[in-house]
Amino acid sequence: MTTPGTNTLIFRGGARSDAVSADDRGLAYGDGLFETLRAHRGTLPWWDAHWARLARGAARLRLRLPEQRQVRAEAAALLAQDPDAGVVKLIVTRGRGARGYAPAADAAPTWLLSRHPAPPAAAHGLQVRWCRTRLAVQPLLAGIKHCNRLEQVLARAECVEAGVDEGLLCDADGNVVSATSANLFVLREGRWTTPPLDRCGVAGVCRAQLLAPLQAHEARLDAAAVAAADAVFLCNAVRGILPLARLDARTWPPHPAVAAARRTLAQLHPAFALDLEHP
Amino acid sequence: MTTPGTNTLIFRGGARSDAVSADDRGLAYGDGLFETLRAHRGTLPWWDAHWARLARGAARLRLRLPEQRQVRAEAAALLAQDPDAGVVKLIVTRGRGARGYAPAADAAPTWLLSRHPAPPAAAHGLQVRWCRTRLAVQPLLAGIKHCNRLEQVLARAECVEAGVDEGLLCDADGNVVSATSANLFVLREGRWTTPPLDRCGVAGVCRAQLLAPLQAHEARLDAAAVAAADAVFLCNAVRGILPLARLDARTWPPHPAVAAARRTLAQLHPAFALDLEHP
Incomplete structure (x- = not known):
């Protein structure tokens, strides 16, 4: 049973709930994690990789997760009602809490599942810019997909204002990190x-899936190294590989290595x- | 009319709402601001200072605020139902949004008002420790009271685990910043x-109120400077001035300058x- 019009299910612990409580810590402090999964004909092919990242985030934040089996079954049921749905989003928060930052040890997690249309495939290479917003260096929160995303909100607002498809972000020391909602390969x-x-x-889950098949390696890059690259693509688990066509004044023609990566x-x-097949 | 049991009012734009929507950006990204105000006999003496900080945060995040007059009237009505309430918390989020970081330009803000008991006055000096958690350096979000608070959640969890009253936080470069939910004067x-x-x-609003009367000045401090201080207190707008009695191995006896600051x-x-009067 979905909430009409929103295609969203809400749970507290193992039980369905009508609404997120006003004292939910997700709302108060962004005290939660999320995953956005690409669906295919009612299935979620990368479920295991997404759940593994969620579990890493939960360990880092010491946040209780709901039972994976139940979440997966509910996601499948949500998708079954609309086999054309292309995306499932899962949010898990630390649940309800009293005023104050101290986490309650025994709160049941709040979790939300929602289904969304698939985004269109990238018909053209992306037009991208460097964002003025820089990412703060915080190893305790790095890598995980937590719900403290004001930096991404600010950076994305820059992109909307500039009329570009995406923006690249550096950290405070000038190291290139990613786009606002995608990882970066050069x-x-x-x-x-x-x-x-x-x-x-x-x-990103898509980034992790690609590392071995592309024999890619991790290395710090500065902005000049990106501009000097022979080809650049962004990737995430919802949109797959998105080739870059332009970064400020720098342009790239289609590159066979990007086409190979997409295959x-x-x-x-x-x-x-x-x-x-249907770009 | 309050929601029974929770003492919380929820609004979207100018209208009462039964619940926070599942697609609220406060829940998705911590995309919001909050204020916590000390009440006194049904009044909120520092309202103007809190609203001014909220407005600074809203300008920084380009987030629409509700009408101050309405928020203030609703807060007064909430307090009138329980003149003993000691605290009012206000959360303002960017409202509902589609999936993705881009802020909708026209979304009505979501706002929540809740009333809470006054905390007990500090009968004794605080027992405090240095937190292992460090605050990331992010000038774009510094100073404002936004809802991305995972660093504070992690730091507060350290304090709970260690059995201390509060924790002091340094930034990534070793500069002392504040406690988890209070500012610091040495x-x-x-x-x-x-x-x-x-x-x-x-x-903090309490910090700002104290700066001029105490002829305090702003300066970067390292941990050694705090340990070497003749007296230290924490302060926030809910609990006022909280003298430090112990910081790890360092102890301080009551100091007349702290007593003067409390007066x-x-x-x-x-x-x-x-x-x-009733410590």
Whole structure:
């Protein structure tokens, strides 16, 4: 049973709930985690990888997760009502709490599942800019997909204002990290490189799936290294691989290595195979 | 009309709402601001200062605020139902949004008012420790009271685990910033000093009220400077001035300059005058 019009299910612990409580710590402090999964014909092919990242985040924040089996079954039921749904989003918060930062040890987690249309495949290369917003260096929160996302909100607002598709972000020391909602791969001397995410940024599930097949390596990059690259793409688990066509004044024509990476991705997740057939 | 049991009012734009929507950006991204105000006999003596900080945060985040007049009237009505309530908390979020970081330009803000008991006055000096958690340096978010508070949640969890009353936080470069939910004043050579909040931390309303009367000045401090101070207190708008009795191995006896600061505060907010009379 879904809430009419919103396609969203809300739970507290193991039980359905009509609404998120006003004293939920997700609302008060962004005290939660989320995952956004690409669906394919009612399935979630990368479920295990998303849950593994969620579990890493929960361990870092010492936040209780709901039972994976129940969350997965509810997600499947939500998708079954609309086989054309292309995306499932899961939010898990620390649940209700009294006023104050101290986490209650025994609160049941709040979790929300929602389904959304698939985004259109990237028909053209992305137009991208460097964001003025920089990511703060915070190793305690780096890599995990937590709900403290004001930096991304500010950076994304820059992109909207500038009329570009996405924005690239550096950390406070000038290291390139990622786009606002995608990771970054650059081709240099025939090899794919992607920045490490140990100081800030989100370790994307699509990025992790691509590392081994592309024989990519992690290395810190500055802005000049990105501009000097032979090809650049962004990736995330919802939209797959998004080639860069322009970064401020720098432009890139389509590159065969990016096309090869997209074929690799198509073998890893069937939704991205369809993207290739119907770009 | 309050929601029974929770003492909370929820609004979207100018209209009452039964619940926070599942797609609220406060829940998704901590995309909001909050204020926690000390009440006194049904009034909120520092309303103007709290609203001014809220407005500064809203300008920084380009977040729409509700009408101040309505928020203030609703807060007064909420307090009128329980004249013994000691605290009012206000949360304002960017309202509902589609999936993705881009802020909707036209969303009505969501806002929540809740009333809470007054905390007990500090009968003894606080037992405090240095937190392992460090605050990331992010000038874009520094000073304002936004809802991205995972660092404070982690730091507060350290304090609970260690069995201390509060914890002091340094930034990534070793500069002392504040406690987890209070600002910090240290007495050195007869003068009160408090760290600037231009790189991280929250610029507290109580701190701002005290700066001029105490002839305090802002200066960066390292941990050694705090340990070497003749007296230290924490302060926030809910609990007023909280003297430090112990910081790890360092102890401080009661200091007449702290007692003088508490008398000064009592003249600035009548709730803290009561604290002095009934410690």
